[in-house]
Amino acid sequence: MTGTLENFRSICTKIICVGRNYSEHINELGDVAPTTPLIFMKPPSAFVIEPNDIKIPSDWDELHHEVELGVIINKKCQNVSKEQAEENIGGYCLALDMTERKIQYDFIKQGYPWLLCKGFDTSCPCGNFIDKNQINPLSSSVNLWLRVNGQMRHDGHTRDMIFAIPDLIVYISKYITLEHGDLILTGTPAGVGPVKRGDQIEAGINGENNFKYAMKFNVS
Numbered sequence: 001m002t003g004t005l006e007n008f009r010s011i012c013t014k015i016i017c018v019g020r021n022y023s024e025h026i027n028e029l030g031d032v033a034p035t036t037p038l039i040f041m042k043p044p045s046a047f048v049i050e051p052n053d054i055k056i057p058s059d060w061d062e063l064h065h066e067v068e069l070g071v072i073i074n075k076k077c078q079n080v081s082k083e084q085a086e087e088n089i090g091g092y093c094l095a096l097d098m099t100e101r102k103i104q105y106d107f108i109k110q111g112y113p114w115l116l117c118k119g120f121d122t123s124c125p126c127g128n129f130i131d132k133n134q135i136n137p138l139s140s141s142v143n144l145w146l147r148v149n150g151q152m153r154h155d156g157h158t159r160d161m162i163f164a165i166p167d168l169i170v171y172i173s174k175y176i177t178l179e180h181g182d183l184i185l186t187g188t189p190a191g192v193g194p195v196k197r198g199d200q201i202e203a204g205i206n207g208e209n210n211f212k213y214a215m216k217f218n219v220s
């Protein structure tokens, strides 16, 4: 095992993302709820941290924000049972799943994978490691929010996930070995919308005992 979970971004080999995990988000996009978790990936080159910018590729014009809770895995694991799921979680982070919506819909129509519209450089703005004793979304809902230029866009709660965090770990680890430092993004609550160059995104997590974490990114 190399590296500590505090620097999970430098040891992470997989960013596994869950899509369509909140009913209100599925409704806002006019989609249909999946019967099993919808899984896709971003490469670790998608990470960007403060004070760097989210960079929109020059030929794109419909980049959307999605605020998500990230789950950080603390050890190599396969075929995890629901009872064991919690012991494989090392902590959490706040992350954004930046998505080029127009390209995503073109890809959906053509049956193409989402890698490009969701995995481009800077598509995963990410905050610091949050220890398990600071928030516990397995036992108590966490509020995820996001503002663009001061205007509230997302104001969701992790209790509204369709597939809860332990179910996601069970499902993913049945097919993909999870490793120390891997990150699972658990899907966006409702409120997705466009950002343009020059915008500022602020996003945060509020939890029990007045826990608060926030981060800020400029879009360029």
Ligand SMILES: O=C([O-])CC(=O)C(=O)O
Pocket: 017, 018, 019, 020, 021, 022, 025, 029, 066, 097, 099, 186, 187, 188
């Ligand atoms: O792009 C989408 O709508 C799927 C997704 O990532 C999410 O629901 O978080």
Ligand SMILES: [Mg+2]
Pocket: 017, 018, 019, 066, 068, 097, 187, 188
């Ligand atoms: Mg997402």
